[in-house]
Amino acid sequence: MEKRKICIVTGTRADYGLLYGLLHEIKEDPDLELQLIVTGMHLSPEFGLTYQKIEQDGFTIDAKVEMLLSSDTTVGITKSIGLGLIGFAEALDRLRPDIVVVLGDRFEILAPVQSALVARIPVAHIHGGETTEGCIDESIRHAITKMAQLHFTSTEQYRQRVIQMGEHPEKVYNFGTPGLENIRRMKLHSKDELEKELDFQFGKTTFLVTFHPVTLNKKGPEQAVESLLKALDQFPEAKIIFTMPNADTDGRVIIKKIQQYESARKDRVKAFTSLGQIRYLSTIKYVDAVLGNSSSGLIEVPYFQKPTVNIGDRQKGRLCASSVINCAENSESIQQAIEKALSKDFQKTLESTKSPYGTGEVSKNTKEILKRIDLTSLLRKPFFDLIRA
Numbered sequence: 001m002e003k004r005k006i007c008i009v010t011g012t013r014a015d016y017g018l019l020y021g022l023l024h025e026i027k028e029d030p031d032l033e034l035q036l037i038v039t040g041m042h043l044s045p046e047f048g049l050t051y052q053k054i055e056q057d058g059f060t061i062d063a064k065v066e067m068l069l070s071s072d073t074t075v076g077i078t079k080s081i082g083l084g085l086i087g088f089a090e091a092l093d094r095l096r097p098d099i100v101v102v103l104g105d106r107f108e109i110l111a112p113v114q115s116a117l118v119a120r121i122p123v124a125h126i127h128g129g130e131t132t133e134g135c136i137d138e139s140i141r142h143a144i145t146k147m148a149q150l151h152f153t154s155t156e157q158y159r160q161r162v163i164q165m166g167e168h169p170e171k172v173y174n175f176g177t178p179g180l181e182n183i184r185r186m187k188l189h190s191k192d193e194l195e196k197e198l199d200f201q202f203g204k205t206t207f208l209v210t211f212h213p214v215t216l217n218k219k220g221p222e223q224a225v226e227s228l229l230k231a232l233d234q235f236p237e238a239k240i241i242f243t244m245p246n247a248d249t250d251g252r253v254i255i256k257k258i259q260q261y262e263s264a265r266k267d268r269v270k271a272f273t274s275l276g277q278i279r280y281l282s283t284i285k286y287v288d289a290v291l292g293n294s295s296s297g298l299i300e301v302p303y304f305q306k307p308t309v310n311i312g313d314r315q316k317g318r319l320c321a322s323s324v325i326n327c328a329e330n331s332e333s334i335q336q337a338i339e340k341a342l343s344k345d346f347q348k349t350l351e352s353t354k355s356p357y358g359t360g361e362v363s364k365n366t367k368e369i370l371k372r373i374d375l376t377s378l379l380r381k382p383f384f385d386l387i388r389a
Contacts, residue, residue: 003033006370007062007097009088011040011108012246013050014296017277018103018126018178021185021363023059032371035095039065039084040108041247046070048274063091067111072251077107084111092119098375099150103127103178105141106246117147122378124150124370127177129158129165131317132295134214136249138317149378152366154299154357155319166383175365176358179300182277184359189282197279200270203239205342207232208283210292211254212245214314214329220250224312224329225257228291231334232261241283242271289341291334298324299357305350307341309334323353 010016026034041047065087100116102109103126125148153159154177213221245251262271290301293314302321312329327337
């Protein structure tokens with residue numbers, strides 16, 4: 001019997017980490033053929049050429065789709081999507097997968113989904129139904145939902161939201177988030193191992209900071225990142241690890257500010273283009289607080305029962321654990337949130353932190369659906385009307 005060909009697309013260090021377990025499950029299944037397409041930041045020297053890490057992990061890359069221009073303007077991002085459409089049209093035509101799997105909501109992932117739609121290839125979407133009101137990702141995520149035929153959400157609330165958008169309940173599965181599954185399966189570094197790998201000594205107080213542009217904010221990120229850095233200076237004894245932002249609109253503004261900040265404080269600040277999954281998760285384990293506006297602050301960090309200072313509206317609408325402190329994008333609010341995160345009273349509450357994002361066998365369950373679902377009529381999907389239902 002011919003193997004079912006499942007094509008997974010990854011465009012960033014973050015989505016690769018979340019897809020790792022599923023990639024492994026498909027690769028090890030004798031009835032399935034794994035196809036892997038890498039694109040976006042994975043292929044950019046500026047963002048660390050992270051496709052090399054994928055190859056080191058033992059995965060064969062079946063296609064590389066170059067789409068990322070050396071520009072983070074709105075015009076540059078739009079042109080990148082256009083290049084992606086051309087590249088993915090060719091890659092999917094050559095590979096002829098039975099189903100395409102994507103995760104999340106970034107512009108790099110919009111291109112393969114559009115290409116698959118026109119090529120009449122079913123799409124499975126992971127992490128749909130979520131809301132992030134400060135980003136264009138919000139619209140991209142919901143657009144992908146309407147172009148996809150199978151849906152794997154991270155909570156029941158998000159599953160209900162996908163159904164609310166007209167997707168049939170029988171095609172919407174809630175197995176939890178693969179991010180937490182990865183943490184449980186992964187052997188993280190000891191603190192000594194991590195410090196050697198990073199060439200960085202943790203202090204009595206250490207912060208991990210990841211700050212991305214809020215892409216629906218026309219003002220740009222300059223004022224917000226300056227407020228963050230001003231707030232950090234109120235903790236002069238703290239050691240700080242930065243991970244650089246993604247290839248979003250105005251991302252280079254943030255990168256330049258962080259590099260200048262690091263250069264003036266080399267004794268206690270270090271910035272990384274990409275930590276990689278194991279080093280990033282290990283860092284969360286040993287820092288005292290995670291600051292910024294990344295989804296990992298809401299999803300992965302609470303698993304470690306560490307405080308998150310979630311800045312601004314980028315993640316507005318996402319479910320939050322009790323360990324997440326939301327604050328505005330001004331230095332005073334950020335400073336107050338950090339002080340709260342480090343306070344003895346708040347630290348005492350962290351032991352009772354529970355993640356809203358599930359703890360199931362996400363990758364195995366997802367793989368089984370991809371393996372067994374009937375593909376013959378999957379492309380044609382009637383709108384599921386809640387009123388009629």
